[in-house]
Amino acid sequence: MNWLSMTVGAIFLICLIVGFMRGAVKIIVSLAATVVTLVLVWFATPYAADALAKYTPLDDMIKSQVVTTMANAASAQLGGEDQSGMDADSVRRVLNATGVSEETLAQYGVSIDDIVNGNVTSSDLAQFGISGDLLDGLQGEEGTAMEDIITSAEIPRDLQISAIEGADLPDLFKSLLTENNNSEMYTRLGATTFAEYVGDFLAKLILNILAFLGTFILITIIIRAIVFALDIVSDLPVLGVLNRLAGGVIGLSGALIIVWTAFVVITLLYVTSFGKELYTMIETDNFLSVLYQYNPIMSLATMFR
Numbered sequence: 001m002n003w004l005s006m007t008v009g010a011i012f013l014i015c016l017i018v019g020f021m022r023g024a025v026k027i028i029v030s031l032a033a034t035v036v037t038l039v040l041v042w043f044a045t046p047y048a049a050d051a052l053a054k055y056t057p058l059d060d061m062i063k064s065q066v067v068t069t070m071a072n073a074a075s076a077q078l079g080g081e082d083q084s085g086m087d088a089d090s091v092r093r094v095l096n097a098t099g100v101s102e103e104t105l106a107q108y109g110v111s112i113d114d115i116v117n118g119n120v121t122s123s124d125l126a127q128f129g130i131s132g133d134l135l136d137g138l139q140g141e142e143g144t145a146m147e148d149i150i151t152s153a154e155i156p157r158d159l160q161i162s163a164i165e166g167a168d169l170p171d172l173f174k175s176l177l178t179e180n181n182n183s184e185m186y187t188r189l190g191a192t193t194f195a196e197y198v199g200d201f202l203a204k205l206i207l208n209i210l211a212f213l214g215t216f217i218l219i220t221i222i223i224r225a226i227v228f229a230l231d232i233v234s235d236l237p238v239l240g241v242l243n244r245l246a247g248g249v250i251g252l253s254g255a256l257i258i259v260w261t262a263f264v265v266i267t268l269l270y271v272t273s274f275g276k277e278l279y280t281m282i283e284t285d286n287f288l289s290v291l292y293q294y295n296p297i298m299s300l301a302t303m304f305r
Contacts (some may be wrong), residue, residue: 004281005288012255019251023243027250033223034257038300041215046305048211049204062206063199070163070198091115160194169202170270170279176302177201188304205302209268212301216261260297267298
């Protein structure tokens, strides 16, 4: 048991006690307010996400970071993370990443050594139907070369899957990327290459989550203020033991919503060392991992509409 699981347990205990003390009649008003909040958030999130994409630099920032992350993952999968520059191995890895074999080069009378020795130019490769950008990228660091590949070339399906699986992303994001890596989603996003798909998909996904959390907080404050201003809860009666027991059960439901929402925040924080630490705690705890896996709040936040 780690400190995160103990914190979650404390949240459930506190909500249980509060629900028991207030009773079902009163606590159900708070739960109903939360349900109304979630419904309003569901409708408002797409508009908030569009506003974030239009009026902030977040969209471009996320796409740029995604390309770098996927390039690192692809490079690692090809075994080239510790090498750079124009040598036979780096050329071979880059060509393999784009589905160009040495046999294909041989058909045009070109070898790996020709490329390494500078006997073949970018324009020569372009005449063979091979993107010259790949050779240009090899003149610098391999990370740059791999980013050029990821950005400009259509890489084989097996490398796409390997790049997704090897990327430093939450498993949820990897699963969504793999499931939606199809022509229908490409068309929906207006993407033509794997890089465009990954960048556009994750940018939209993260903006959706940010918009969901932002609107959830804002609408929660508004709804709670209305309930408080109308003094609805204080006028409700507290009736007997059964009412208090039912209040405890409903309080546990409220705790679930709190924990599920916190897990959405933790997923966003995965890019930080603290977020990864929390995410690891969730993965290594059976109870927390079940709560994370069956999280309707996460499903709402990551839903594409």
